[in-house]
Amino acid sequence: MSALPRGSTRSGANIRVTGLVKRFRSGGGTIVGADQIDLTVPAGATVAVTGPSGSGKSTLLHLIGAIERADEGRIEVDDIEVTGLSGRRLARYRSGIGFVFQRFHLLPALSALDNVLAPLLPIRTGFDKVERARGLLAEVGLGDRERAQPGQLSGGQQQRVAIARALVGQPRLLLADEPTGNLDSATGDEIMNLLWRLRDEHGMTLLMATHEASLADRCERTVRIHDGRIV
Template sequence: MSADGGGPAGRGAGIRVTGLVKRFRSGDGTIVGADRISLAVPAGATVAVTGPSGSGKSTLLHLIGAIERADEGRIDVDDVEVTGLSGRRLARYRRGIGFVFQRFHLLPALSAVDNVLAPLLPYRTSFDKVERARSLLAEVGLAGRERAQPAQLSGGQQQRVAIARALVGRPRLLLADEPTGNLDSATGEEIINLLWRLRDEHGMTLLMATHQTSLADRCDRTVRIHDGRIV
């Protein structure tokens, strides 16, 4: 299998969500994580998804990123109907999405450069994987720390590694789930400035779940979710 991702940066991906429903079982009951959500995000836009904890912000991002599968509704990213994908086509779509998590999700036994490389390891590429990983670490300000393990890095540095990993496949869509949630305010500001710069340089659409009003105010648009619904 190939995972080239070797082309130049271009415009971001456009997103259209229609009538999206996602239910989760909880004990004897059901929790609705997404309740008939419809949403359009233009290519290249930066959109904040806000709302209280448990409102459905992460669920929406997980559905668009195909980490979760919808029970009803449709998701289109450019000309791809995500909700209709399966098998290799679904795996190929997931490889084209960058995901940044609140808790970093780095592999503790791997170095920074190996964490960045990890998504590409199962695939053949037309470019030098190690060179791309090193270049991205330099781009996020971690030149010289390539061999450091996560435990040797600060929280902000770990998030920089996670951002480099999210970009290693040159995605047109970057999904960020509370990317500053585990960071102090000063470090969080650094990470947000970094995301904005990388968005512009790499030509991406950025969809970000956040509870921080100051962060949402910097976005092109804010979508507020409560109890799985856009309000």
């Protein structure tokens, strides 16, 4: 069972960021990861966030996904003011965002199926969780590897499991942070083709941090960040 029917027309989430600031303490000083960022992403768009290492690409995604909390500014995703959330409302918002990371972050002792299921375990749902997880593994081409542990899978296969896990909560927004950074170029191309297909079929907005120009060129829009600022 797919999270959404094939050919879904759901358009994804709108994003609006205004005056976003995030500072990190480092030694005796302060590093500014986001410096007065303003950004608007329409529903269903694919946007690449580019820039050198340490420029603030990941920080921006982490702030929008509520992994980090902003020091100043405002983040709105659809009608939700993310910067004003706390407690259960914040947890509920996070559960509705799909994350794909460079390092996969799979639990090594769990099977591929259980890794995909993991985000749903604390949530009461009106659907069969196992059926949805199995359907997503089939969508990413791993329907026959559901019992395999991460150590038994290639890097590309692990990233496919991570993508299935990101989609299991039916997100309208998918945040991908260097999704091909740990993969060779051929496998990276396969993963990006998969992401684009799933984006279209599941109806999502895709915001992707990448340093690879070839990936950014596939997006509808590119936003370049340097020293925490959009340039």
